[in-house]
Amino acid sequence: MGFSFQCQGRCRHTQARAGVFSTPHGLVETPRFMPVGTLANVKTLTPAQLQATGAQMILSNTYHLHLQPGEAIVQQAGGLHQFMGWSGPILTDSGGFQVFSLSEMRSLSEEGVTFRSPRDGQIIHLTPERSIQIQNALGADVIMAFDECPPYPASREAIVAATDRTYRWLERCxxxxxxxxxxxxxxxxxxxxxxxxxxxxxxxxxLNLPGYAIGGVSVGEPPELIKKIVQATAPLLPEEKPRYLMGVGTYREMAQAIAAGIDLFDCVIPTRLARHGNALVGGDRWNLRNNRFREDFSPLDETCPCYTCKQFTRAYVSHLLRSQELLAYTLLSIHNITELIRFTQRIREAILSDRFATEFAHWLKPEMPE
Incomplete structure (x- = not known):
């Protein structure tokens, strides 16, 4: 199986679409949320637990895997799929986000970026060519071009320079x-x-690439600016190729981006919230450490089919958190990832039956201030 994207349905009132992205390791039904497994592991979950959430495609991080264990070891293991025991599609980022997030530890030039490793102080040179070599060795299905992700805010002059450099780096990739x-x-x-x-x-x-991403969002700008950026950009990307909005994973931002024609999303939100004791339920965030959950013997979400909701109560998860038991983070991660995947699945079903604009109208509006 090679790569292709087939649109299966559209919303008459928005740019939303439902499709299937075909990869050598399986199909991805879109729109779809993709969990993040930075170091070849979605934190606290086994591949079997991850598969049970409904995950079809996951992400790993080129920069961090280059530092540990090194792409040579992953390649010797048979590639990322074999190494981490995940049989479905995988996407690796390019290290471009670290150009932004590790700005205090790097220097940037036309040739590439020089980092000082936060692990041991080692000097690391990452160029477009080196990023692609590492990703070729890791063996993910989708690899990302090395780009310069500018911060927010930044001057127009700085943004123009970063955008132009990103294009030149893409040609080298x-x-x-x-x-x-x-x-x-x-x-x-x-x-x-x-x-x-x-x-x-x-x-x-x-350039007729296999797919396109919108990067450099969710780096500190307000949600309304993200919406404006996506609405201006997505319709200009090729209809017959998948469109991926990088680093976005909230209900409202995903719904609004889908309405603009986006197909794929990733974010660390579900597992990060889980490690802070938070559950995503019906569009809200619940802190399970709160006293109101100590004697609440109902599931996190009665409508959720995940293992956590079928087997355990809010009181039990609250107890685990108060006791600092590691199982709490696993159970909350299972639920939170399932919740965001179910959200995009429900949107997909609504698009296919032309109900998206009405059923998700609440999420398509700007968030009202409290």
């Missing part, structure tokens, strides 16, 4: 890419400037 069984996605940058985003989208679309 295309030249360096060596494997036909891996799809290279390009990344649209442009900060919060719609005209820069639109020009970048048009430029990337001409």
């Amino acid at each position: 295309i030249t360096a890419h060596q494997r036909q069984d891996q799809a290279l996605f390009g990344i649209v940058q442009g900060g919060v400037y719609p005209d820069l985003r639109q020009q970048a989208a048009r430029d990337l679309a001409k």
Whole structure:
């Protein structure tokens, strides 16, 4: 099985679409939330537990896997799928986000980025060519072009420079890419400037890549700006290719992005919230350490089919958290990931039956201040 994207249905009132993204390791039904497994593991979960959440495609991190254990070890193990015991599709980022998140530990030039490892102080040189070489060795189904992710806020001049450099780096990534069984996605940058985003989208679309991502969002800008960016950019990306919004995983932001034509999402939110004792339930966040849950013997969510909700009560999870038992983080991660995947599945079903604009109208509106 190679790579293809087939649109199966559309919403008449928005740009939302439901489709299937085919990869060598299986199908991804879209729109879809993808859990993040930075170091070849979605935190606290086994592959079997992860599969039971409904996850179809997951992410790993090129920069961090390069540091530990190193791509050579992963390659010797037979690639990322074999190494981590996950048989479904995998996407690896390029290390571009670390250009943003580790800005205090790196220097940037036209050639690439030099990092100082937060593990041991080792100097690491990452160029577009090196990023692709590492990702080729890791063996994920989808690999991302190396890009410069600028911060928010930043001057228009700085954003123009980063966007132009991202395009030049993409051309180098295309030249360096060596494997036909891996799809290279390009990344649209442009900060919060719609005209820069639109020009970048048009430029990337001409390259006829297997898929396209919108990057450089969720880096500190308000949600309404994210919505504006996506609405300006997504419609200009090729209809016949998957569209991926990087680093976004809240209900409202996903619903609004789907309405603009986005297919794929990733975010660390569900597992990070779990490690802080929070559950995602019906669009809200619940802190299970609160006293009101100590004697609440109902499931987290009676409508949820996940293992946590079928087997345990709010009181039990609250007890585990108060006792600092590690099982609490596993149970909450199972539920939170299932919840976000179910959210995108429900949207998919609504698109296919042309109910999306009415059923999800609440999420398509701006969030009202409390």
